[in-house]
Amino acid sequence: MANLRVAVDVGGTFTDICIFDESTQSMRVTKVPSTPDNPMDAVLNGVKRANIDLSDVELFSHGTTVATNALITRNFPKAAMVTTKGFRDVIEIRDGTKDDLWDAYSDVSGPYIRRRDRFEVTERIDYAGNIVSPLDEEEARKLGRLLKKRGVDTVAICFINSYANVAHEVRMREILTEELPGASISTSAEILPEIFEHNRFNTTVANAVLGPLVSGYVEKLDKSLTNDGYAGELLLLHSGGGSMTSEMVKRFPVRLAASGIAAGAIAAQHVAEQCGFDNAVGLDMGGTSTDISLVADGELRVTNDWEVEYGHPIVFPSIEVLTIGAGGGSLAHIDIAGSLRNGPQSAGADPGPACYRRGGAEPTNTDANLWMGRLGTDLADGEMTLDRASSKAAIESKVAGPLGLDIDAAADSIIKVANANMADAVRLVSIRRGLDPRDFALIAFGGAGALHGADVAKELNIPTIVVPPSPGVTSALGCLLVDIQHDLSQMFTGSAEDADAEAVEQHFKALELEGRDRLRHEKVAEADGVFERGISMRYQGQWRSLQVKMGTGPHALREAVQLFHEEHEKQYAFRQDETPVEIYQLHLKALGKTPKPSFKPSPVSSKDPGEPLEVREVYFEGKWHSTPVYQRENLPSGAAFIGPAILNQIDATTVIPPGSSAVIDEWFNIRITLSTESGEPALATASNDSTTSAN
Template structure:
């Protein structure tokens, strides 16, 4: 029986399906239009279109935008927050910052739970976890009755200082469960047992409002796959670059809030490593947005604090990705000052670009590409037909006529603005951190990344662009490359010289036991379980801390301190070895290893690309209309060398090799475009 692994990534415009055959190590892909009203419909259509027999599937992995979209659209179920008396407005007061400091009219979006749905209860712990005021259980039971009458379906319990002692939150949860059977309850001490109440409360609130939506979607999809014959667990990619089973998603749905974004970053890291490039920028350009990540010395940058909307932090480890509104469906328009703009507004999947002939009348990047003949008249192997006349009319009406440009010039200008926006975003993740993009490779993928990759690289003087074998479904492939992963943390304060090593070891051991238990619940065997320790430190008197690896053994703490000094110097350009070091937090990462696909490498190389399938006129800024050979990518052999201008088309994407550049197909079937040889 042939065994396959399936990965599905739901995007704003298309849902991508990646099918890996374990026997011959071949990969095939398919795409279907996304169904925003119910993403599961597109997932199952993708399974059907890919001719996948679910009985033959050994692993089904999924990157989903359900949680992200829910936080953006704020279509939440009936939710409530229960907090300590006097702390009802913590999530509204926030930290007093603004995304745009200089815009007096730019208000931060309001909390996910409105003030009328936030309730106070009598209880109080001090910062060490000692009970100051016991939980008033009579008051708590009365509140539970009120929530039942209101029809609340999910509750966030957020008590002050519960990170030091969760006893009151745990008891409040028990009382609510007695009165509200079936209601999802998130306690802040379980979701994020850390200091700083705004961060902890908001993460718990985000988890609560997502719980019914995300767990409902995940369970429906899991049941549909099981009914179709799939016998394993559905694995869902989370923001930290690992995966979770539906059992853990029910408890921690907020971890899926950057699910699909993380998949692309993982793929970019894998492809760069495969090509021998320790430094790379990932450019994942889809239909709605572009996600940019940075691989430095082979490692992806991660962050502890991130947000879908500014002012509403989610405090879980997450792969650091910068998202901008520059996708194939980004709208081009003239602003009130008469300047050409591109995005962040998008035509989305419905009605889509003007060339979709589905009601969209505003020009997009896709329309500009089809006007310049860089795209053919079909997308996704015929799943979507494109109307070039409609695209030309939209470009001319909205951009060309107001700016006095010919249609081709206007389309070229649209793409130049989009490329400049993406180049600026790359500068933010590289130059802003003291890194030179000229020392990096650009991994261009997503449905539209290969169309723009070479031009973005030229803008930044990046010498090489790597286009993976299936750029349009590369994010889906990332779902096949991750392990099951859980990140647990605990506050632990004390000066290094005053800490009892045995006490520190007991705290680490408790976290490891919790991580191992979670993995066991997800049916991970002990031999596939890996537990990693980290410790957060800072110089005594500092506010910010740094997380460094923590070994085991009697010298582990001293080794961690030395690593902290070195990391501090790298991050902030100074170190103070004579200064006392304070431990701030402990973290344990539990990893359940899953089998990874082993991709096939070409053994026979030939420089002859063969004959193009056709030749068509394509417009380039330098040279105007040029007769350009069009190759079908599946027919171009490994080792082939091609001089631009060339168009390379395939099911899931189109690659543009501009005039003055050279491309070659490497042994992994990546297209490497050498831009600096122009």
């Protein structure tokens, strides 16, 4: 009987595999180097390395960077865009904004589809959905033949006001399907039926350019897993915090952008809930980048306003994650002004840090941590041996020499710059929104998160750090904690006070019908389908809207208006109860419940961590300290430490600095409490009994 649940998360440097055995309620993990040229190789290598018999696997979930990397590198197939006459340049004009308002020389990168590949046809629908000019089908067929001659593989159909009437886009798609057999075709009315044309057009264009790439990757992986014995559906994590089957990914490949990033945020939320923290910051530091997520009042922040590149919005609900170029492989370098910088450039998986001895000559965070004794010379349970002499040579030649520092101070400076960068990122998602980091716990994970977590927390005066049992593969764990999820929306503008409640209900029922149809295609049983309603509203005269939960029943709309006032006050520090409220959009989250691992707490057994594996000299705050090094897997729940201490494991290394205390809790998380110079009590506290299971 299939009893394994497997999750694979592909990162920039390593690919992480997490295997949960239902029969024994146990979890094991492994890591393999990522293969940037063909990410699927790393996935299959990981399955092989973990000795997984795919016929024993009940669920296989995958977080992938294929879509994100394709948008970054712009390695697209031949694509074209078809639009209404006069609207060819919508995705180039954009909304007129700039990432840096004061930099006159900074330009937004060009559209995903060049102007020469954007074509116009005669058709027009007005704002109410009335046909003003019918689609010129002869012109459409002539264009289809031209696109075939050009060898176009994928097309985005983006007609003005198609959100109000889909007829012309549907007919254009039928014509192109006849003229371009085998081509991938995306229509804006299906991808994003919303009013703002730049957002709708660009999301559709991104979906189109990703279609052949993502579909090809998913199809090959699905086939390979099936041939090796896997009998279930391949589930892929999407940016909204849910998963999709491979068939639905072919229709909505753009949803896989930020796939792996979302997994880490979901896992951080799980760990925070498990430990009883309503407020937590997720610090997912890998080999190439660090992803910062925020859990406030038990909920992850979700946004509809995001992009992989500035100026090219992807308007699907996405877990809000801030990514910066700070990872174990981030390069330390001296800028033109003679200042020390860290990242965003990275040594990546190949050649990697200097200590890997694969040709890298630039010092990285890994090299600095190795020199300072925070990392041992054996990595990934002895699979890789790090060369301390190579790290020293790189730091001396690139940092210590140019800055006139000794090797210890240079290595320490590299780490401090990296920590400052990450602390600044946390401030952006917390203080800038009026949230005090001291009210939060820091969930530190990723291959390097536990190395830096305590230092980042100290910089922010965050009193408590939680390091999950397998920090290096915690993002992969997030893939096992989600349901199949589809996010649907429909425009519905008008006064909330005058709205016909029955009309609103009928629109929601239409969305639920589509949601059921999608879940049926995903092979979700009727009993496992759950539908959550939402409604976007705004004060009369506002441009931007705010989404709140929507219930059912005769008073649902009135209750949603009250909730809107409350949420508006939380978000913007004011409310206007006397101002009329407008409905802007209806939302539906269609969930297909999937089996998830259930974790059981372990009774606290001993406070004694036992004898260390070794005592190593480690550099902290300008001094070398004799520091005990423990093997984390051997530590019992309840084991307590006074820093300094180092905890090694196969996928990560945890640093407990001098003066701090730490304990292994009943979930085998490491909880680190920082000492405070002021003597003030810690502000971040668990909201409930930490022995209560999140499940």
